Every structure is written in C-alpha cells, then in structure tokens.
Amino acid sequence: MKDIMTAPFMVEMIRTVTEMYRHGWDERNGGNVSLMLEEADVQEYLDVKNVIRTIPTGFKAQELSGKYFLVTGTGKYFKNVQYDAAKNLGIVRITEDGENADIMWGYSDGGQFTSEFPAHMMSHVARLKVDPENRVVMHCHPANLLAMTYVHDLDEKAFTRTLWQMCTECIVVFPDGVNVLPWMLCGTNEIGIATAEKMETARLVVWAQHGIYGAGKDLDETFGLIETAEKGAEIYMKIAHLPLVNTITDEQMHLLEGRFSVKAREGYLE
Ligand code: 2HA
Numbered sequence: 001m002k003d004i005m006t007a008p009f010m011v012e013m014i015r016t017v018t019e020m021y022r023h024g025w026d027e028r029n030g031g032n033v034s035l036m037l038e039e040a041d042v043q044e045y046l047d048v049k050n051v052i053r054t055i056p057t058g059f060k061a062q063e064l065s066g067k068y069f070l071v072t073g074t075g076k077y078f079k080n081v082q083y084d085a086a087k088n089l090g091i092v093r094i095t096e097d098g099e100n101a102d103i104m105w106g107y108s109d110g111g112q113f114t115s116e117f118p119a120h121m122m123s124h125v126a127r128l129k130v131d132p133e134n135r136v137v138m139h140c141h142p143a144n145l146l147a148m149t150y151v152h153d154l155d156e157k158a159f160t161r162t163l164w165q166m167c168t169e170c171i172v173v174f175p176d177g178v179n180v181l182p183w184m185l186c187g188t189n190e191i192g193i194a195t196a197e198k199m200e201t202a203r204l205v206v207w208a209q210h211g212i213y214g215a216g217k218d219l220d221e222t223f224g225l226i227e228t229a230e231k232g233a234e235i236y237m238k239i240a241h242l243p244l245v246n247t248i249t250d251e252q253m254h255l256l257e258g259r260f261s262v263k264a265r266e267g268y269l270e
C-alpha cells in the first residue's frame, strides 16, 4: 500500500485549500471542498474493505452509492489542513442505500464531513447529469463577491453580465454565467436542493450575503472559476461608485466567443 500523503489527489487537495485560505476566502472554519475519487485510485492507498465508522448523511443520494469523496471536515480550519490532513480531511464512501457515509480515512479526532455535505452531494449529482467529468464541488466566502451581493441586483442575467464586463477573461472562463440564490439558511437540505437546481445550468452559484459554490472537473478548474469571478467582483467593487466611462460591449463579447470558441449563455448577450 502506498503512502496516502503522496497521492496526487491528496497533494492537490492540500495545496488547493491552503491557497484558498491564503486568498482570504476561508476565514476560520469557512468553506468546504469535496473531490470525487475513482475506486481504482483509492485502492492504491487504502484497504477499501476497512470501514472506520459509518455515519448518516441526513439525506438520500442513491446516485452516489459506492462513490468515494475526499471532503473537508466540519468545524475545521483550511489554515490547518497542511499541518494535519488526517484530522482536517476525510475520505468517505457513500453506502449502498445512499443515506450513509462510510469513513475510510481521516477525521482522526472523531470528526466528520462538512455541515454542507447535503449541498455538496446534491450538487455532484446535478453536475454529473450535465457533465459526466465533473469531480469537484467547492464552497468559500470571497469578499468581493459577497460585497457585490449587497449592492448589485441579484437577477442572474444582470449579475452575470456585470461580471463579464469587469474583465475580458470572465466570459471566456465562465460563459455559462453565474446563478444566484437569495439568502437562505446554510447547512440545510433546502439550500442543498436549491443549489443543485442552480448547478444544472451553471458551474457557479452565488449564495447572497454568504459566498459562492463552484463545480468543475478538477480542483484547478474549479479554483480558477471562483478566482476569475472574484476578480470580476473586485473590479466591480472598485468602480461601482464611480462614473462609468467605458465597458466591454456585447459586440466585443461576441468577438471573444469566436476567438476562444465559447458560447455565452443563451439570451445573455444582445
Ligand atoms: O463550513 O462555510 O457554509 C462553513 C461554511 C458553511
């Protein structure tokens, strides 16, 4: 059996959450990440017959039965993951009935997965339906995106168009746009269901006055999505109170579509 701390998925996860912390997106125990793993990869590092504990997930996700996830722990600080991954992260396998999770590794102080696990699992199901290659769901609290939800219309088309106008890269990186949920109580199945529904049409879902969810095929892509949206929001918060003299026009957006072979969300450009 190989040392799990050398597994590419573990190395990438530790680097990613550390970088999220350094970006200021994950104060205290803020944020959570789940990465779906292939059984073949897990088997090189773990005895898949050895279940440490089994705990209820609080919801039913039959579609994910037998799937493995590397998931951040509830109440844990991203700041500390690099120093003690086995305490702050865990690997779980969804049980056959889809209602429980077998803990296969980690949460070494008796902890468990993030309180946002329902939103993560439901989002994985939703994204896998539209993109079988999706592996990551990521949640965090980037300051400028949050700030924007206090001063900008929460209409999804308006919110997306503003971000696209803030840097040339935005429409190229997230042509599917940004969906938005109004403030809702976090950690509940209700916000999980609402998030998953929004994930069917975009890989980014803003939770007003709370943060953002991103989904993608790997940690880099998902981190990059949030990073780019947050950059757009940062520019917006720098200029929103100033007279707007220039912008990126819809005509220019169409040039970007052609140059980078992307298609803007239907009906979002003139
Ligand atoms: O894990 O970010 O939304 C803490 C949170 C809850």
Ligand code: ZN
Pocket: 030, 031, 139, 140, 141, 186, 210, 211
């Ligand atoms: Zn949060």
